[in-house]
Amino acid sequence: MVKKRAGSKTKATDKKGKKSRWEHLKQILLKERERIMKLVDLAAQEENSFDSGVEDEVGQAESSFEREILFELSDKEKTLLENINRALRKIDEGNYGACESCGEKITDKRMEALPHTRYCMKCASLYDRG
Numbered sequence: 545m546v547k548k549r550a551g552s553k554t555k556a557t558d559k560k561g562k563k564s565r566w567e568h569l570k571q572i573l574l575k576e577r578e579r580i581m582k583l584v585d586l587a588a589q590e591e592n593s594f595d596s597g598v599e600d601e602v603g604q605a606e607s608s609f610e611r612e613i614l615f616e617l618s619d620k621e622k623t624l625l626e627n628i629n630r631a632l633r634k635i636d637e638g639n640y641g642a643c644e645s646c647g648e649k650i651t652d653k654r655m656e657a658l659p660h661t662r663y664c665m666k667c668a669s670l671y672d673r674g
């Protein structure tokens with residue numbers, strides 16, 4: 545995979561504005577992740593009360609506990625969580641806001657609405673996903 549350099553065209557002032565916008569979106573992403581993690585906690589509590597009494601399977605269950613809990617989440621939430629983590633990583637790496645498919649800049653409007661999105665509007669409609 546060849547990475548495009550987006551360097552020369554970017555003005556310093558634009559970069560600064562972009563960074564504070566990212567910071568804002570990062571907060572939204574962190575909040576959203578927290579919300580999903582709370583769902584995970586709830587699922588864990590249910591699991592605990594449900595499982596009381598089955599002793600011989602407890603040791604085994606504990607090692608794969610987190611994994612099990614993730615299965616409690618719906619596919620939609622799992623995907624969302626993955627995308628949020630990915631977006632947060634991209635913010636740290638500094639390549640946030642670019643479409644993973646075509647490399648085009650994702651519009652601010654779309655980033656605000658879907659801060660975890662991986663694709664620009666055009667590619668998202670092609671793949672039929674956020």
Ligand SMILES: [Zn+2]
Nearest residue numbers: 643646664667
């Ligand atoms: Zn694209």
